[in-house]
Amino acid sequence: MRVRVKCCGITRVEDALAASRLGADAVGLIFTRRSPRYVDPRQAAAIRMALPPFVTAVALFMDDDVAWVAQVLNAVKPDLLQFHGAEPAAFCEIFARPYLKAVPMATVGDLGAYAAAHPRAAGFLLDAHAAGEAGGSGCTFDWTRVPRDFPRPLVLAGGLTPDNVGDAVRATRPWGVDVSSGVESAPGVKDEAKLRRFLDEVRRAESGLFDADGRG
Numbered sequence: 001m002r003v004r005v006k007c008c009g010i011t012r013v014e015d016a017l018a019a020s021r022l023g024a025d026a027v028g029l030i031f032t033r034r035s036p037r038y039v040d041p042r043q044a045a046a047i048r049m050a051l052p053p054f055v056t057a058v059a060l061f062m063d064d065d066v067a068w069v070a071q072v073l074n075a076v077k078p079d080l081l082q083f084h085g086a087e088p089a090a091f092c093e094i095f096a097r098p099y100l101k102a103v104p105m106a107t108v109g110d111l112g113a114y115a116a117a118h119p120r121a122a123g124f125l126l127d128a129h130a131a132g133e134a135g136g137s138g139c140t141f142d143w144t145r146v147p148r149d150f151p152r153p154l155v156l157a158g159g160l161t162p163d164n165v166g167d168a169v170r171a172t173r174p175w176g177v178d179v180s181s182g183v184e185s186a187p188g189v190k191d192e193a194k195l196r197r198f199l200d201e202v203r204r205a206e207s208g209l210f211d212a213d214g215r216g
């Protein structure tokens with residue numbers, strides 16, 4: 001199966017278009033103000049409207065309040081939400097939209113129990129959350145902790161770059177991968193050459209995962 005790619009922390013229309021053209025399945029728009037990749041809802045709406053068909057717009061929040069999430073949803077109309085903080089399922093479900101729940105791998109030991117606490121999540125995004133950083137830290141975690149054959153979609157994140165994403169895909173066989181700082185020239189500004197190499201490496205790695213019958 002194809003490994004899906006999300007490019008997170010998009011703040012410019014041209015970067016969203018480049019990511020889409022190069023084959024990204026999703027772009028992430030960050031609405032938590034503590035991120036250097038924060039994008040205001042008006043700019044995000046312009047990015048969202050510029051996306052070609054079948055490219056998913058993901059709105060990322062981290063322990064933000066209900067009113068702010070609702071305001072962003074109204075303005076941007078994203079396809080998918082990503083809750084990157086300590087939001088319980090009851091909070092994530094208020095908005096009645098499909099959502100990804102981030103898992104802080106630095107502190108979560110039992111992924112099964114964590115997932116069970118979010119029965120309606122569309123999938124789980126495994127991030128390092130290293131050294132107190134909540135996201136976009138550029139830090140990896142121990143990929144041997146990613147279970148094979150987990151019954152729900154797992155998106156690998158945290159410190160992925162064009163240089164390590166091939167090994168990451170071969171080691172974990174994830175549903176998808178997510179990259180933010182690893183394909184930038186500055187926070188919130190994507191580097192097209194890095195993005196191209198990242199997507200090429202994902203495709204190269206995934207092609208080696210399947211046998212002649214297309215089975216993984």
Ligand SMILES: O=C(O)c1ccccc1N[C@@H]1O[C@H](COP(=O)(O)O)[C@@H](O)[C@H]1O
Nearest residue numbers: 035135136137138157158159178180181
């Ligand atoms: O990217 C950010 O600035 C960010 C800020 C706050 C919460 C989450 C954030 N990004 C998410 O973190 C992962 C990992 O980032 P990186 O690739 O290690 O830089 C990223 O995929 C986003 O989903």
